[in-house]
Amino acid sequence: DHFKMTIHAVTSELTETLYDQHVNILRTTNQAFSAAIGGIQYLQIHPFTHATGETDEFSERIARNTHLILKEETNITTVVDPAGGSWYVEQLTDELAEKAWAKFLEIDAAGGILELIKQGSLQKEIAEVYQERVQNAAFRKESIIGTNVYPNPADKIKNTTKDKHVSYMKVAKPVGITPLELERVSSQFERIRLRSEKFKGISGTAPTIGLINLINLKSYKPRADFVQSLAAAGGIETIGSKGCQTVEEAIDYVAATKLPIYCLCGSDGDYSELAPVIIKEIKKQFPEITIYSAGKQQEELEITLREAGVKDFIHVKMNAISILLELLQKLGVN
Incomplete structure (x- = not known):
């Protein structure tokens, strides 16, 4: 227990959509479930209207109740290791741990994470993976329900108050670090539809x-x-x-x-x-x-x-x- 990490998980902003917003409930529930069985300690679930920059009492209530259903009705918190015994999950966990450790060693050998962030090489690497996801969505290899597949033509959205970018590593400019600016993957379709x-x-x-x-x-x-x-x-x-x-x-x-x-x-x-x-x-x-x-x-x-x-x-x-x-x-x- 001496080396145990305390992990605060937050549902993904990149996967949120403006259209067919109720699908966001399914997305965040899947993400929350995965995080819980992965062993996190704290969990933040975004309301399904989060991408618009505005929430209301209903969307916030649904987000809170997602926690409660996972805790009280699925009973995943009462099992020591919910994914234990699944050879498939165990193998993926081992692969992830090995690759993550190799990445840590690579970062350490390059002078540490701060050095890589200052150089911009870490941001570049993440941006390349992100661009591949954007391309997959554009070619519809990656499905975004209600956006690039099965869109509902009757669905209309109000003007959003939130900036379309998801900003990570917000830092003061004098530090000399380029922040990582990513868009939600669905934005490329939403811009066209809004036009x-x-x-x-x-x-x-x-x-x-x-x-x-x-x-x-x-x-x-x-x-x-x-x-x-x-x-x-x-x-x-x-x-x-x-x-x-x-x-x-x-x-x-x-x-x-x-x-x-x-x-x-x-x-x-x-x-x-x-x-x-x-x-x-x-x-x-x-x-x-x-x-x-x-x-x-x-x-x-x-x-x-x-x-x-x-x-x-x-x-x-x-x-x-x-x-x-x-x-x-x-x-x-x-």
């Missing part, structure tokens, strides 16, 4: 793209749902056609909706047969319209569709932030 909300507030209509759905529901629904969800992550609404069986039906839909951007949604087979003629005719009659296609295609079909007039392909492996910014720019959203 769309502002645009809607001024113009009266949300930025909107059209979906040219081919043949029937079974054929187009998977890709139409994908594009709709991706667009919603940036506050962009979608208007979809019923299954277009012919070129004429697609042209009639475009003529009736008159949007600057459309995305083709259908099966690979539908793209091979119907898409090139539809795209060519749309570009012929409405040359100013930008057309995208949902889903990554084989090189030969991709070349055919591009030659017909497709600007690009919207698919799961692309950077969602980049395509959302591109769409907003083409829709005239500043």
